[in-house]
Amino acid sequence: MDSLDRFKVPIEKLRKICECSRELGSCGSSGDTPSYEGVIGQDRAVESMHFGLSMDIPGYNIFVVGQHGTGRSTYTHTILQQAAMKRPAPKDWCYVNNFLDKDRPVAVSLPAGQGKSFQKDMDILIEELRTSMPKAFEQGAYEQKRDAIVRNLQETMESLYGSVEEEAEREGFTMKQVPPRFVFIPVKDGVPMPQDQYEKLTSQERAVLDEKGRRLMKRLDESMRQGQELERQAREEMTELERQVAMSAAAQRVGILKAKYADVPKIVEYLFMVLKDVVDNYNLFRAGEAPKAPETPQAMQGFKEETDPFVKYKVNLFVNNERCKGAPVIIESNPNYYNLFGKLEYRSHMLSVSTDFTMLRAGAIHRANGGYLVVQAKDILTDPYVWEALKKALKYRQTAVENIGEQYRLIPAGSLRPEPLPLDLKIVVISNPQLYYLLYTLDDDFQRLFKVKVDFDVDMPRTPANICQYADFISATCSKDLLLPFGRDAVAKVIEYGSRLAGNQNKLSTRFNEVTEIIYEAASFAKADKVQEVSASHVDTAVRHKKYRAGILEEKIQEHILKGKMLIRTEGTEVGQINGLSVISTGGNMFGMPSRITARTYSGRGGIINIERETQMSGQIHTKGVLTLSGYLGGKFAQKKPLGFTAQITFEQSYEGVDGDSASSTELYAILSSLSGIPLRQDIAVTGSVDQRGKVQPIGGATEKIEGFFDICASRGLTGTQGVMIPIQNIDDLMLKDEVLDAVKNGKFAIYAVKDIEEGIEILTGMPAGELKEDGIYPDGTVFHAAERRLHEFGKALEPPHIPGMKNDMRRRNRR
Template sequence: MTGTNPLRPEALRLTVDPSVFPFRTTEELPPVEGRIGQERAVEAMEFGLRITSPGFNIFMAGASGTGKSTYARQLVAEVALGQPAPDDWCYVHNFEEADHPLILRLPPGRATVFARDLEQLVNDLKDSIPRAFDSEDYERQRNEIVKTVHERQQQAFAELERAAGERGFALKSTSTGFVTAPVVGGQMVSPEDYENLDDASKRLIDARRQQLQEVMADTIRRVRGVERAAREQLAQLESGVALFAAKPLLDELRGDYRDFPAVLRYLDQIQEDVVQNLSDFRQTEDKPAAVNLLGARVGGVPDLSRYRVNVIVANGGTDGAPVVFETNPTYYNLFGSMEYRGEFGMMTTDFTMVKGGSLHRANGGYLILQVVDMFTDATAWLALKRALKTGEVRIENIGQQFRLVPTATLKPEPMPLQVKVVMIGSPMHYLLLQHYDEDFRKLFKIKADFDVETDSSPGRIAQYAAFVGSVCRQGNLRHFDREAVARVIEFSCRLAEDQNKLSTRFNDISELIYEASTVATLDGAVNVGARHVDAALREKIDRSNRLEERVQEFIARGVILVDTEGEVIGQVNGVAVLDLGDHRFGKPSRITATAGLGRAGIVNIDRESRLSGRIHSKGVLTLGGYLLGKFARRQPLALSATLGFEQLYDEVEGDSASGAELCCLLSAIGQIPLRQGLAMTGSVNQRGEIQPVGGVNEKIEGFFQVCKARGFRGDQGVIIPSRNVANLMLREELVDAVRAGQFQVYAVDTIGQAMETLSGVRFGEEDPGGAFEPGTVCHQVETGFRDLAERMARFGRELAGPSDSELRSAAPSPAKPPGEPGLPPGPEDGDRPPEKPPASTR
């Protein structure tokens, strides 16, 4: 039979020889060092963590399961451990602008101490100030001031009473002040008696009353001046007493915090506020606060919370720089928030209710974020970029601008920000941010690119074995023997889809290690063996392959039409890969093609029904390019052909079936039967070269399962691109079937080799004259094109009717004059070539 020889069983999977390992079990191996196969990413990470210039934040790009998050925590923690702990930060009351709390910076651990110091200061002031005002000296000085005021008041009132008597008036003291009444004959004149006086007496009394009122006004002014002076003296006395009690306490704190100018300024403000609000400290008894109808506190113990310290970052006892891994990076979790309480029907807040966020805790250190989590809150991403650009972090209530009813809020002083942000995401995330976010390029200048595979050199294999041992030690698992380690490495090659590569998706490797250890434990084995790894892999597949089994059942029952024997024109088996997330499998599908008269070219049924993706549509268009280059150099192509996947009702994407589609199309045009016991995968270019595709293992195994269910015939198999041979890591069951001659895998480089394998007919090449050798695939296809073109031309003539020349030739000829030679007979109508060649098509 003409075609490509099948691959040998040894080429179908990499088998690791356990004897290459110099250990009996992984318990003998040292812990793995570094990240296996991620030297490029590790170098980028180490450089990015040590550069301190603004904008050199890090984006870790890599596929899921490559250990980015784990490595980020480990490496960042190691680097941070060698750095000093950053300062503490706290908010205090702003005595000048209460709605703008001040932020203070203190060495690590000092903010908490400062908060305790101020709490103790308030307690000491509440004790020392009342005691100072209870002293005999204070009472004596106060009494002297009060006595002096009283004496001067009495003297002024005596002078006023004497002036009233001289003017014939008497003074009466009432609750509202002094009342004057005229005196006549030693008796006070009542209002009724006053009306009975003559006019001269009334004028005299009124004149004297006017004089007395001026004297009274002057006296009252002097008395008020005396009282005002006394109040000032009392205030000075109280201030002096308060300073006498408070200043030593504050001076002691000033000595403790003499190296912090901001703290000293704050202590000066406290001293001034204490003096101005002595009544808050002179209350000696705690009275319960009343509550009004609106729920607000009225009276009771004075509110001294303005002297508290709100510590938002405390790095005391911290070894090295902080490392914060924020798993829920919402705006408020990153930037902090302000809590509220209800008062008088309104929501109010103060500086003690300001809460810091992850950026505050990570200041002076490192903040690790997942990009997927970050973009669940658009405001958080915008605010993070703003904070990194401005170098400060602000605590703001972003909901305030959307409220219908305004509430009291604060504008805390921003905290200077110096943080290294490490963002973790996929390569697609990085690409999108690079293209669509200008700020991203300026803020994340370091890319740590994590690969999904590495070479399978002896050194790498030794590292892999050490990794297995490390996972066993960390998880307190049973250790693996050398045969089990060999199975793990083979599984890694399967994940990488390459016999020469190892996968760096260590999450999947770790899952297998845990599951195999559990199987060994249930089996009562001391160590994990190869059979336990195999059992764990089988059970992992069994947990996820329900849909695959259902598809195989439908094929076995004939619900999904797939032929595995015989020969059919214009029909071939293709294989698609279905990815369920935790499981991938191959699903065979029938590809059919038809060819007939017309100039429509190749009609992609899936595209016309809007089920074809862009890549698949491109692959179908490539088929037309191949046909033009191969068969349209000597004659135009007149063709109407249809091509489609049978029983596929979802979108068809990818060009991995374009090789099978071209074989199917050539079969339909040249009427060449194709073997149905073979399936094919591989894309094709316009030159007829078969190109590599993905998922080759799943595709082969998918068709293998169909053939196994129906019974092997010895002539079944799968055609794959030669460039995919290195990607083969097939299951041992399939390799055993190949070894037994029940199933074959063919590798081809060109569409010609594929057609020879499918049809058993030699493909054929052009001779120097451009003709194809009879009996070959190309000759049959060219013949098919020529036949279609001729029939198309004949059909066109029949539709158009006879031409003018044909009508003239068909009319009776006039008698020939003697001696005139006759014309030779013309060709038959059916043999007459058209006057114009038919229009060419693809």
């Protein structure tokens, strides 16, 4: 038995195969499993969501956190629809004219469905008044009273002017109208006196006539003033008569609406104001036209805008919940400011704009009032105005329609200020974890307004119950989209694919968007084969094709390696050189890539020099991993004397940044090889992090890293000695493809698992690492002994040169 066999991972641990008969149990094929409804493997998220929905206290809004594809959006929409059906439909909201202040429209709420009825009732009322009002003024009673007022005025006026005329005659004058006034002319022998005859009179006679004329004119002025007062009184009587007619025509119809909406005090008050305004403006209904506006200048005749004089009596049905069966669930896919918070529209006409309360438009937050509003965090944070406005609405539990431009005008302009609507809704924000933690850390209001976190995990335990749910999900997808049913072996393959996505044999991925893609594509390949059921081979084909479509970069890198443009050895040994493994993720494809890591050691006091760090190509985690190596080497070789060496390490042919500490153990092996002069195997690639005590720590992407090195070896031809060394903790993360399993089974490839550096160096060199003896020296024939010997040589090289007599000269100098 090979001495290294104890480090090899058994083939049964390289992938957890789903056994149809045992693991699927009664789940069967997708054709006979029940359809699954709900969310799989998210018990914590489900419980959190139910808690959040049960809390009707302000501030308990919900933040759904999870990676894309975990079912967070679908589940949120489904559970909200279910919760909404248990709640009553919210009230309708209308905006009506404020007759006391037209710039501040009044908000009125009615039970669901009555808003449209109220709007229609007001339209009918105005139409009826426009028809009935003119008829009321055509009735005989009105005409008789109107004629009586006019006749009485005429008679009184005639009496007033008749008395003045009689007095004038008595005084020898005649009263004649010379527009725009009356004049008194002296009469002689029954004939008005000509002007020349008047001038022949003596001054005393003219003075007498002039005095009489002044008295008559004064009398006429008094009569005219009395006449004007009588006309005013007559107009008031006429106006009062017309108001009474208008009131009799409108009061009954308005009274009917008051009775209908008696349980809504705001509407009763509004109808009282409507009736008052109708009576005050009865001429508008009597003539069917608006009062004449001031004359428009000739130059602006072409720009005159026709307006509806009856618009002030209309009802703006702002939010209509007539069709709501339960509370509303509004999913706003484009939550910009106006879509969320509504807007006031303007009517453009030539060179001017105008607006009124009927042009107020509701936003998603108004339509969701009384229910639930769902938005994406990245969308509401993209618009610079939305987040603060949303917080303000939640904080004060009310929202008003306000255009953004009004907040940033240099000069305040007149605009409508509608009455704010009270808010009673729950906001559900869907986000990735990064945005959630960013807001939680930086926004002081966030924790107070979003108290419920619904956290969706990217994986779940691979339990029998969850496996059955996976099978049910496959069945539901096939049934919903009319796909071919999946056989039991195909279901098993999809479950194995779920574990591969999760990166763990004991987990299943909850990124169901990727699982669904494989279901669709496997069904498509089965349909092309004209079979009645999807088999495991179709699932394998779908997985290979998916990888192939996104694998152009992976193929280019492998091509460069195989052509020798990237120097990666897969055979032989080399001092201070080792194959490390990294993972690259691009365009939906994650693959492993070998990297050549080299180390050069020499005498000096520079310690470990990370070339990537010196050239600013190293990430913080990679830099930390390299600095950790100093702790390990100091613990092993510098307990009695300082380390006197310099080691330079680098990723060869790496022209981009390097990050992560998964290569720290690999770098340490290269340094130990360079120090000891013992070559490392080039047919084994290595991955694993390391701590200062030499314990190898788990890393991510173990499956992809192994397959990446295997593909290079397989392309060059498997020798039977090649393999990959991983941390022992990563064994249960392996979900390797069939090609790797076949190679391991046939002894052509091996997977080694180690728990510390000592085990790893033994695999790579074929020599034991060495344990420190009681005398503080590593045994001969070990890697650490060779390394320590080289470090001792470096230390001696750093000692100052010995010059004869120097010590005695130094003593004499010290005595002096």
